[in-house]
Amino acid sequence: MGALLQKLANTETTKWLREHMNGKREGYISALTGLLATGQVLPTDVKQFVQLQRIPLATFYNLFGPTAGKSLLSRHEPRIQATQPHSAPHDQVVIETKVHEHWQYRLGWFEELQALEIDDPEFAARTLIRVLAIWAHDNVHMARMHDCAPPLSAVEDLYIICGRKPNLVEDINRLLLRVVWVAARDAEPSPNAVLDVVLDELKALLSTREPIELAVELADRATKALADLAYHLPRLPEERRCALRDELVPQLTTLMRIFDDYGK
Numbered sequence: 001m002g003a004l005l006q007k008l009a010n011t012e013t014t015k016w017l018r019e020h021m022n023g024k025r026e027g028y029i030s031a032l033t034g035l036l037a038t039g040q041v042l043p044t045d046v047k048q049f050v051q052l053q054r055i056p057l058a059t060f061y062n063l064f065g066p067t068a069g070k071s072l073l074s075r076h077e078p079r080i081q082a083t084q085p086h087s088a089p090h091d092q093v094v095i096e097t098k099v100h101e102h103w104q105y106r107l108g109w110f111e112e113l114q115a116l117e118i119d120d121p122e123f124a125a126r127t128l129i130r131v132l133a134i135w136a137h138d139n140v141h142m143a144r145m146h147d148c149a150p151p152l153s154a155v156e157d158l159y160i161i162c163g164r165k166p167n168l169v170e171d172i173n174r175l176l177l178r179v180v181w182v183a184a185r186d187a188e189p190s191p192n193a194v195l196d197v198v199l200d201e202l203k204a205l206l207s208t209r210e211p212i213e214l215a216v217e218l219a220d221r222a223t224k225a226l227a228d229l230a231y232h233l234p235r236l237p238e239e240r241r242c243a244l245r246d247e248l249v250p251q252l253t254t255l256m257r258i259f260d261d262y263g264k
Helices: 003-009 014-021 023-037 046-053 057-064 091-114 119-137 140-148 151-160 166-185 193-205 213-235 236-262
Strands: none
Touching: 003 014, 003 057, 003 119, 003 151, 014 091, 014 151, 023 057, 023 091, 023 140, 023 151, 023 193, 023 213, 046 057, 046 236, 091 119, 119 140, 119 151, 119 166, 140 166, 151 166, 166 193
């Protein structure tokens, strides 16, 4: 498993779901999901909210209150926390419900990256956007909660893909919010069409990664590609081998010249 996939396999959200998504918490989140599926507007008063949910007030505060030690939000750094509205008492349960409902989509996305053995940030980011658009379209009422704030899981994933640059968190959140808003607004949004809306912004986010990080990653990918090429070359017709030689040798020569010039 590549470095990026390893990071995505061990996100704070992944660990939190493994540790805490069970019993009462999952029951209350499932109940909220059912209410939202009907398009019901949730009350802002916490007492009315817990009555609607049939949750004892003390249990609610223990699980989802602002000082709840086992909340999903508490696992994340302040910049990530700031992407989620959490001023109202029942905001935590909405945050966790969005993640709960998004997670099967996210899991499918990650398993596809694993199956394809693709550790490329741009591919991961593009497919993340498409999957988020599908989720928002399939779960319109849920997606529109908190003014189309994206699931915390998606924010964390794109943050990791972009190299964990703290100064990018606001831009990442703004981009994902736009994805959710567009996908939840249109009657039949194409995931690719939604991606096109934010593609320039996405490329800008990815291009801000440190040069040394990009160089190491590209060198790793090139090493693997050259090893594969060395394996397949003897099996190619001579004409095709000659064509590849004419194409690749000038590029490799230029690369070696750069190494010589800057290695002195």
